[in-house]
Amino acid sequence: MLREGEKAPYFKLVGIDEKGLEREISIEEFRGKKVILYFYPKDNTPGCTKEACSFRDNLEEINKKGAVVVGVSKDSIKSHFNFKNKYNLNFYLLSDPDCKVAEAYKVCSEKTRGGKVKKGVVRSTFIIDEEGIIKKAFYNVKVEGHVKEVLKYL
Numbered sequence: 001m002l003r004e005g006e007k008a009p010y011f012k013l014v015g016i017d018e019k020g021l022e023r024e025i026s027i028e029e030f031r032g033k034k035v036i037l038y039f040y041p042k043d044n045t046p047g048c049t050k051e052a053c054s055f056r057d058n059l060e061e062i063n064k065k066g067a068v069v070v071g072v073s074k075d076s077i078k079s080h081f082n083f084k085n086k087y088n089l090n091f092y093l094l095s096d097p098d099c100k101v102a103e104a105y106k107v108c109s110e111k112t113r114g115g116k117v118k119k120g121v122v123r124s125t126f127i128i129d130e131e132g133i134i135k136k137a138f139y140n141v142k143v144e145g146h147v148k149e150v151l152k153y154l
Helices: 046-057 059-064 077-086 100-104 146-153
Strands: 012-016 022-026 034-039 067-073 092-095 108-113 116-121 124-128 134-138
Touching (some): 012 077, 034 046, 046 059, 046 067, 059 067, 059 146, 077 092, 124 146, 134 146
Parallel strands (some): 067 092
Antiparallel strands (some): 012 022, 012 092, 108 116, 124 134
16 A cells, blocks of 8 residues: 555556546646546446546535546546546546556456456545645545545545
8 A cells, every 4th residue: 555655656648638638648747736646446337427426526626725636447548538528527537457557556456257357446546745745545435425535635
């Protein structure tokens, strides 16, 4: 597990930005801002949709606190694009198909489904400060009330 006070691991992934444009996005472009980096298992599933919509609905308040929201899952860019448009999501969604960034943040685990072992993402959130330092790490997040918890911390 990553600890508070550690430098946030570097990432550069292809994603959909807050305006809906596909491009490479790295942690470096957020220097000077707080980042709410949240990892979630899968687009369009009930828990992940509820979490994303909660971030969407509270984004104005999050932005007022000097923070941006960046969601990361294994889903493809096409899946992210559809998810973003279907729910009018107004923040970044990044594609981490090989779980490389999830592994760097210690939120990738092996899951068995139908007798097959696959890498999966453990729902987790990191609050990263303006200098790239992890200020708060939430592992094994429960969706209900999580965004309010993030806001309270900010």
